[in-house]
Amino acid sequence: xxxxxxxxxxxxxxxxxxxxxxxxxxxxxxxxxxxxxxxxxxxxxxxxxxxxxxxxxxxxxxxxxxxxxxxxxxxxxxxxxxxxxxxxxxxxxxxxxxxxxxxxxxxxxxxxxxxxxxxxxxxxxxxxxxxxxxxxxxxxxxxxxxxxxxxxxxxxxxxxxxxxxxxxxxxxxxxxxxxxxxxxxxxxxxxxxxxxxxxxxxxxxxxxxxxxxx
Amino acid sequence: xxxxxxxxxxxxxxxxxxxxxxxxxxxxxxxxxxxxxxxxxxxxxxxxxxxxxxxxxxxxxxxxxxxxxxxxxxxxxxxxxxxxxxxxxxxxxxxxxxxxxxxxxxxxxxxxxxxxxxxxxxxxxxxxxxxxxxxxxxxxxxxxxxxxxxxxxxxxxxxxxxxxxxxxxxxxxxxxxxxxxxxxxxxxxxxxxx
Numbered sequence: 399x400x401x402x403x404x405x406x407x408x409x410x411x412x413x414x415x416x417x418x419x420x421x422x423x424x425x426x427x428x429x430x431x432x433x434x435x436x437x438x439x440x441x442x443x444x445x446x447x448x449x450x451x452x453x454x455x456x457x458x459x460x461x462x463x464x465x466x467x468x469x470x471x472x473x474x475x476x477x478x479x480x481x482x483x484x485x486x487x488x489x490x491x492x493x494x495x496x497x498x499x500x501x502x503x504x505x506x507x508x509x510x511x512x513x514x515x516x517x518x519x520x521x522x523x524x525x526x527x528x529x530x531x532x533x534x535x536x537x538x539x540x541x542x543x544x545x546x547x548x549x550x551x552x553x554x555x556x557x558x559x560x561x562x563x564x565x566x567x568x569x570x571x572x573x574x575x576x577x578x579x580x581x582x583x584x585x586x587x588x589x590x591x592x593x594x595x596x597x598x599x600x601x602x603x604x605x606x607x608x609x610x611x612x
Numbered sequence: 613x614x615x616x617x618x619x620x621x622x623x624x625x626x627x628x629x630x631x632x633x634x635x636x637x638x639x640x641x642x643x644x645x646x647x648x649x650x651x652x653x654x655x656x657x658x659x660x661x662x663x664x665x666x667x668x669x670x671x672x673x674x675x676x677x678x679x680x681x682x683x684x685x686x687x688x689x690x691x692x693x694x695x696x697x698x699x700x701x702x703x704x705x706x707x708x709x710x711x712x713x714x715x716x717x718x719x720x721x722x723x724x725x726x727x728x729x730x731x732x733x734x735x736x737x738x739x740x741x742x743x744x745x746x747x748x749x750x751x752x753x754x755x756x757x758x759x760x761x762x763x764x765x766x767x768x769x770x771x772x773x774x775x776x777x778x779x780x781x782x783x784x785x786x787x788x789x790x791x792x793x794x795x796x797x798x799x800x801x802x803x804x805x806x
Binding site (some may be wrong): 402403424426449462465466469470472473476477480486488489493497498499500503504505507509512513516522532533535536537539540541542543544546547552565568571572575576578579580583584585586587589590594595596 | 615624625626628629631632635636637643644646666668682683685688689690691692693696698699701702703704705708719729761763767768771786789790793794796798801
């Protein structure tokens, strides 16, 4: 459930993550100011070509636009109402191209590689006494928490359904929060018991944290 | 060195876990189809911004904002955690990017208000914080963002965004009620007030 990554070995998969991220930023900035319909259409065709170069599965990934379809239609309609049909086309084409480009990087880069590429940017945290590895620990915690929270909610919902016959209610949010917050406290205690997040502060994984020596 | 280093450390862990908790909560709220509020004007409204409101109200400004930044970081890495299974870098180039990027600021504002209104009862303070942070700040940045990204006038962008307002007001009510419940049942979890 937890990643949009499309496993594969295409040319785009093999590019290093930092190159793809930098490339995306540069290309996006270049595409954004374009207001010329023929040029924008060419860009869009080019982007579609990139997806096609990933094979049929790559073309399937164009579904990334689907959740946005309503919003794009709305934007087009808002332009069309005031008579700016061409402006509407420009907006929608440009947004579609930008979204698809960004999505291309997402589907061809493993989350681990993306995290690795970005972690370098966290290095300055060390200057302020924070462990640059804490964000990585936090990411792991979120990925673990999310399904657990869904589990807590669904068991509350089942009990509620058994009692009332209704499918669920905002009233469950209260007990849901109390239960899951208590669980979060247990996790924090377990983390402390295992040497705490500060055990990550040392940049040399081989070295023991100072306090365990004393 | 603090007087009680062990205690200091466990607070540190608790903060980290709490920040991760509200990021995960925001993710879970987007994944729960059953929590989808009755459709407002044809636009499906999800519970996701409830997570923004709660992060600010419960954690306070800095931790609340960090929590939502962490959530957006995961989305950017490619986790499909936004409502409807959206995610990845595409989200930040979509027309709604302004709203999404305003989320950490919304949590920050909500947290600040919780601190400034520390003498109030939790329910009205949380309602005000959730309204200003979760609606005011988010729309303040989201509407110009939509206008800029979709090349439309501010008025048009505002009109297009107004459909989300009823759902967002409903979420304010829920956020305030949840904050009140937690303040009574597990007061230590209301970090914005401790």
